[in-house]
Amino acid sequence: MEDNGKKIIVTKDVKKYYKEEDIVVKAVRGIDLTIESGEFAAVVGPSGSGKTTFLNVISGLDTPTEGKVWLSGKLLSEMSGKELSDLRRDRIGFIFQAYNLIPVLTVEENIEYVMLLQGVPKEKRHEKVVQILEEIGMGGMEKRFPPKISGGQQQRVAIARAMVSQPELILADEPTANLDQATGGELLDMMRELNKKTGMTFLFSTHDRMVMERADRVITLKDGKIDKDDRKAKN
Amino acid sequence: MWFDIKLAWRNIFRNKRRTFIAGTAIGVGLASMIFTDALMIGMKDNMIRSATKSFLGEGQIHREGFRLTQEVDKTINNLDGVISRLENEEVVERFTLRAATFGMITSPANVSSVMFYGIQPSSEKFLSQIDDVIEEGAYFKGDQEREIVIGDDLAEILEVGIGDRTVITVTQAETGDLIQEMFRVSGIYKFNVKEMDTGMVFVRLAKAQEMLGIGSDVHEIAIKFEDIHFASKEDNPFWSEYSVDGNEAVSWTTLLPQLEAVLGLFWISLLVMGIILFGIVAFGIVNNMFMSLYERMFEFGVIRAIGTRPSGVRRLILLEAAALSILSIILGIIIGFLITLIFVKTGIDYRGIEIAGTSIHEMLYPVIHIQQFIIYPVAVFAFTLIIGLYPSIVASKMSIAGALRKSL
Numbered sequence: 196m197e198d199n200g201k202k203i204i205v206t207k208d209v210k211k212y213y214k215e216e217d218i219v220v221k222a223v224r225g226i227d228l229t230i231e232s233g234e235f236a237a238v239v240g241p242s243g244s245g246k247t248t249f250l251n252v253i254s255g256l257d258t259p260t261e262g263k264v265w266l267s268g269k270l271l272s273e274m275s276g277k278e279l280s281d282l283r284r285d286r287i288g289f290i291f292q293a294y295n296l297i298p299v300l301t302v303e304e305n306i307e308y309v310m311l312l313q314g315v316p317k318e319k320r321h322e323k324v325v326q327i328l329e330e331i332g333m334g335g336m337e338k339r340f341p342p343k344i345s346g347g348q349q350q351r352v353a354i355a356r357a358m359v360s361q362p363e364l365i366l367a368d369e370p371t372a373n374l375d376q377a378t379g380g381e382l383l384d385m386m387r388e389l390n391k392k393t394g395m396t397f398l399f400s401t402h403d404r405m406v407m408e409r410a411d412r413v414i415t416l417k418d419g420k421i422d423k424d425d426r427k428a429k430n
Numbered sequence: 431m432w433f434d435i436k437l438a439w440r441n442i443f444r445n446k447r448r449t450f451i452a453g454t455a456i457g458v459g460l461a462s463m464i465f466t467d468a469l470m471i472g473m474k475d476n477m478i479r480s481a482t483k484s485f486l487g488e489g490q491i492h493r494e495g496f497r498l499t500q501e502v503d504k505t506i507n508n509l510d511g512v513i514s515r516l517e518n519e520e521v522v523e524r525f526t527l528r529a530a531t532f533g534m535i536t537s538p539a540n541v542s543s544v545m546f547y548g549i550q551p552s553s554e555k556f557l558s559q560i561d562d563v564i565e566e567g568a569y570f571k572g573d574q575e576r577e578i579v580i581g582d583d584l585a586e587i588l589e590v591g592i593g594d595r596t597v598i599t600v601t602q603a604e605t606g607d608l609i610q611e612m613f614r615v616s617g618i619y620k621f622n623v624k625e626m627d628t629g630m631v632f633v634r635l636a637k638a639q640e641m642l643g644i645g646s647d648v649h650e651i652a653i654k655f656e657d658i659h660f661a662s663k664e665d666n667p668f669w670s671e672y673s674v675d676g677n678e679a680v681s682w683t684t685l686l687p688q689l690e691a692v693l694g695l696f697w698i699s700l701l702v703m704g705i706i707l708f709g710i711v712a713f714g715i716v717n718n719m720f721m722s723l724y725e726r727m728f729e730f731g732v733i734r735a736i737g738t739r740p741s742g743v744r745r746l747i748l749l750e751a752a753a754l755s756i757l758s759i760i761l762g763i764i765i766g767f768l769i770t771l772i773f774v775k776t777g778i779d780y781r782g783i784e785i786a787g788t789s790i791h792e793m794l795y796p797v798i799h800i801q802q803f804i805i806y807p808v809a810v811f812a813f814t815l816i817i818g819l820y821p822s823i824v825a826s827k828m829s830i831a832g833a834l835r836k837s838l
Binding site: 256281289293299300304 | 433437440441443444728729732733734735736737738739740742829830831834
């Protein structure tokens with residue numbers, strides 16, 4: 196493969212078709228895209244435009260029907276299931292629309308889950324959890340269970356879980372969809388700050404205008420293809 | 431691993447009602463296994479006791495070939511030596527001497543072929559239950575040498591009652607001549623076993639020896655051991671040590687092979703029941719695990735997405751199965767112990783029922799053994815893990831993207 200240097204995601208003619216009740220759905224119809232390290236980018240488009248499918252493909256959660264995906268210079272199609280799991284564990288942080296914390300684990304346990312998979316020692320895990328909770332404004336809430344905190348707080352914890360192991364890439368699928376405008380805006384600002392502070396790459400899938408306004412780059416998908424790729428001057 | 435155990439343990443309490451139902455189903459299955467096992471052991475002991483205590487004894491010594499031909503002249507060789515050795519055996523609690531041959535009993539009304547026994551009433555009462563099942567008359571109470579004790583079915587056939595006269599005809603040992611003697615019916619017993627109630631008559635040993643012309647010899651020594659299980663062991667050296675001088679010593683398992691076969695059948699039925707119960711348990715577990723799995727599909731998608739390997743998902747599901755199993759086992763042990771204990775105290779009344787030629791005379795009491803609370807729980811635990819493999823493999827192989835779509 197060509198030298199991708201600081202290119203964290205490179206896709207070449209990625210297509211993803213799947214069958215739904217005997218009908219072939221062409222969700223992604225050939226996307227060439229490069230995301231560079233440290234970007235704060237958003238993939239936008241109406242429902243059914245292929246945003247989530249595309250995010251699934253570039254994160255190795257789904258395999259493309261055609262085309263190639265490189266993540267941190269590694270060609271995903273050449274990796275085994277175990278290697279993909281390890282790649283996601285070590286290099287990608289996920290934020291989902293519905294927070295998706297494990298309800299039977301405390302805030303601390305949810306955040307330390309990835310570090311546990313990485314084999315980080317207990318003391319170090321605790322230290323990092325406390326630190327990141329302070330950063331997201333939830334200090335002292337380590338022992339709370341997700342059902343006992345608000346939606347906004349749950350999404351903060353989800354962000355903390357995604358970022359605590361300092362992955363290169365954060366993939367956020369509609370992270371503000373279940374939040375009110377004020378909370379959503381606040382969280383986006385927080386992620387923007389973290390992006391600036393840590394240099395982590397953020398890629399959103401969204402149709403939320405607040406995300407588009409804050410993103411440095413807005414990639415618009417239409418019918419499974421890139422319709423527009425707008426870059427803003429960095430602040 | 432500790433984290434996974436904690437997660438699995440908390441997960442099974444997410445839906446308390448479902449866990450309670452599944453756990454109860456598995457627990458009741460385990461309790462049934464424990465109770466049935468205890469009942470089977472109790473029934474086995476009861477049947478052995480009933481069979482051996484009725485008349486057989488737990489072991490017998492005869493002249494070789496006597497059991498097959500019942501020939502009158504086949505008396506036990508070196509009787510004094512055998513008696514002397516038995517008297518010094520620590521494992522032997524009691525023994526009694528018997529003369530036995532085929533004979534004919536005649537009354538004014540009818541005639542019937544019978545097994546004619548000469549017994550020692552004083553020692554026989556410790557080996558058999560003839561004295562316990564006397565319905566009319568008495569068990570050799572006086573010193574009349576012409577007393578005879580017969581079964582109630584035989585009395586009906588002969589149309590005789592207490593005090594009536596009967597004639598016994600047997601063959602003498604030395605000459606082969608037929609000899610007849612008159613006896614008065616002194617007692618009528620009822621064992622509830624047709625063969626015994628119609629086909630056995632008892633007189634005093636001395637009178638039988640005199641009629642048969644065998645002097646002071648006998649055909650049979652019935653033995654009762656200190657430990658009932660001693661006789662069940664066919665490879666026991668006792669049998670070979672007394673199978674000398676042309677005699678043979680055998681246990682009840684040889685004398686009553688049909689009982690051994692029936693007991694074998696009991697264990698097969700326990701096995702079949704076990705398979706059925708474990709099958710029910712298996713469906714319970716699979717159903718519970720799949721319901722839990724499909725309910726949390728998105729969650730499994732999330733943990734796979736954030737880097738949990740397929741083996742991690744399999745481990746988590748198996749730990750959940752193990753946690754459910756442990757809860758169920760605790761419940762099953764408690765229920766199983768309590769139910770068994772109740773019946774150990776009250777007993778089950780099967781008295782009067784005949785199984786495999788054996789009449790049950792005692793209350794049936796289940797027998798609690800520590801193994802029941804080890805073997806079956808361990809089996810349930812292992813079985814739960816084996817069954818849990820299926821949903822765990824399904825979960826580990828699911829499409830992550832597909833699982834994540836489940837929330838939409």
